Amino acid sequence: MPKMNLTHFEAAFLFSLFTSVVLGVVTKRTDRDRLQYGLYVFVCFFVALFGLGWLMYFGHG
């Protein structure tokens, strides 16, 4: 089996992508709402990713 060597960013990107798809599909009732919610969750993951990244950067001194 091939081995994947990912950076933190790549791993977080894949995690956000797969999770957003599932949350979008199972949460809402119309296709339009599902697409919007999936994109919203994906953006939220990225805001949290960069926000926490900068927080750790400044917190570390």
Next chain:
Amino acid sequence: MATEKEPKSPASSVGALAPVLALGWLIPGAGHLLLKRTGRGVLLLLAVTGMFACGLMMRGAMFQPQSGDLLTTVINTGGFLGDIASGLLYLLSVWLGYNQPDMAGHVHDYGTKFLVTAGLLNVLALVDAFEIAAGRKD
């Protein structure tokens, strides 16, 4: 006296729900496919299987139930339940010897989380399939 009829649900008996839940657990998205929600079923199949495959390729570890202090028990048993929720993906990877020992490193750590999260996402898909089968959702 006229009585109002309750709205008929497409499948409310255990006999009708069980195949949807069993198939949905074994193959991610198959519950939706059985209920003719093809597009959503395929998306769930790709997302859950993709996440599980990435976890395996990152050499993530599978949890085994362990007893000990409370935290050890909760983490390992919870992780095991999360792993096994992936159904056939988990069973095949264990039977074929793809389960890895726990190793240090951020990639392996991400892989372990990917494997557990794939199972948890499959649980969400199962709940959705159940609601569709019970007539609570389109």
